[in-house]
Amino acid sequence: MSATATISIGEWKLIQSTGQLRTCGLGSCVGVVLYDPLQKIAGMVHIMLPDSSKARKGKVNPYRYADTALISLSNQLKAKGAGLLKAKVAGGAQMFRYAVKQEFMQIGERNVEAVKLVLKQLGIPIISECVGGSSGRTIEFQLETNDLIIRTVHQNEIII
Amino acid sequence: MTDQLDQIKEVANISTGHAATALSTFLNRRVTMDVPLAFHCQLEDLPRLSIGKAEECVAVYAPVEGEAGGGMFFITSMTAACLFVEQVLADPFREEAFHKNALAQSAFQEIGNIVIGSYLTAFSEMMNVSSYPLVTELSIDLCGALLAEGAFHVLEEESFVLMETEMQLNDTEQAMTGLLLFIPNSDTVKILTNQVPRPL
Numbered sequence: 501m502s503a504t505a506t507i508s509i510g511e512w513k514l515i516q517s518t519g520q521l522r523t524c525g526l527g528s529c530v531g532v533v534l535y536d537p538l539q540k541i542a543g544m545v546h547i548m549l550p551d552s553s554k555a556r557k558g559k560v561n562p563y564r565y566a567d568t569a570l571i572s573l574s575n576q577l578k579a580k581g582a583g584l585l586k587a588k589v590a591g592g593a594q595m596f597r598y599a600v601k602q603e604f605m606q607i608g609e610r611n612v613e614a615v616k617l618v619l620k621q622l623g624i625p626i627i628s629e630c631v632g633g634s635s636g637r638t639i640e641f642q643l644e645t646n647d648l649i650i651r652t653v654h655q656n657e658i659i660i
Numbered sequence: 661m662t663d664q665l666d667q668i669k670e671v672a673n674i675s676t677g678h679a680a681t682a683l684s685t686f687l688n689r690r691v692t693m694d695v696p697l698a699f700h701c702q703l704e705d706l707p708r709l710s711i712g713k714a715e716e717c718v719a720v721y722a723p724v725e726g727e728a729g730g731g732m733f734f735i736t737s738m739t740a741a742c743l744f745v746e747q748v749l750a751d752p753f754r755e756e757a758f759h760k761n762a763l764a765q766s767a768f769q770e771i772g773n774i775v776i777g778s779y780l781t782a783f784s785e786m787m788n789v790s791s792y793p794l795v796t797e798l799s800i801d802l803c804g805a806l807l808a809e810g811a812f813h814v815l816e817e818e819s820f821v822l823m824e825t826e827m828q829l830n831d832t833e834q835a836m837t838g839l840l841l842f843i844p845n846s847d848t849v850k851i852l853t854n855q856v857p858r859p860l
Contacts, residue, residue: 508704509808525804548703548808564703595809596721596797636805653716653801654759 510564512545512573514580521641526591528608530615533641533648534573534624536582542643543577545569550614566614574622585624588648588660589615590639592631628660664853665698668823671852672696676825676840678782679775686774687747689829696825706807717803720772722793728851730844732793734772740836741768759800769798775840789851811843821849
């Protein structure tokens with residue numbers, strides 16, 4: 501069994517030639533895997549919010565925001581020798597339906613929209629996705645097969 | 661900085677005491693609580709909290725409004741949630757049934773309402789500010805996702821203060837632990853650190 505790299509909110513990791521990338525507890529956050537199946541290199545990021553220009557006060561972690569996270573991640577991958585990148589996307593659920601402030605409504609949906617827009621601008625095709633709904637997801641990407649395995653607490657696991 | 665956190669901890673201590681008493685009265689059981697923690701936390705840290713290890717959790721979340729606002733959670737593992745519900749409904753109860761049982765969910769939500777409501781009542785009286793929960797919501801899901809979700813509705817800065825206390829029911833066969841979390845928004849933190857009543 502090869503090594504599994506696990507990331508938390510607003511974090512990212514790369515793996516090369518072998519291994520798994522994993523992140524737990526994606527709610528309205530979106531997990532994005534960028535990978536190059538030929539060079540056997542992949543990176544995962546756990547994105548929290550759509551837009552870094554609306555970042556709150558204090559030091560900003562670029563990997564929290566869709567725009568900056570995806571640009572940084574693709575640059576890191578390119579620097580390690582990745583060529584044409586592909587993407588798989590999961591997350592963007594709505595966990596609390598009512599008890600949230602109006603301005604944050606549909607944050608999951610907005611995250612997914614932002615991720616898709618930035619990927620389009622970067623020219624990275626989305627191979628498969630599992631987004632929306634109201635359940636949290638745990639995702640794992642296997643570099644050997646390029647499978648993204650998605651687990652939720654209420655349903656069976658699916659592979660995209 | 662440490663002094664300020666100590667002040668916040670003391671406020672949490674008294675508020676949680678009231679919440680534990682209310683829970684004890686409601687369930688007619690002895691409820692014990694740990695010394696509360698108060699610490700600066702980043703969203704990245706939330707899935708690493710002790711409760712985060714339980715895959716499936718049940719959470720009652722209340723947005724908190726008033727002069728002192730934020731967000732508040734009462735959260736337990738699925739196993740503990742079912743035990744809490746058994747105390748209320750006085751009926752043995754299977755974990756798999758919780759998802760589909762509206763009565764069980766409602767009973768658990770009521771426990772959350774009582775704990776959160778009494779915490780905030782004590783808090784606002786002590787601090788002499790208004791602070792009250794909006795309508796609570798129940799969610800059953802992965803713990804990390806639930807916590808992150810609640811936290812970033814109140815998050816205005818990269819790091820925030822988390823007030824955390826564990827409460828237990830001990831005289832049952834299995835220990836039942838519920839975690840009470842208060843995430844005050846940044847204005848509330850200012851109130852907390854400047855206006856804590858001092859001993860005479």
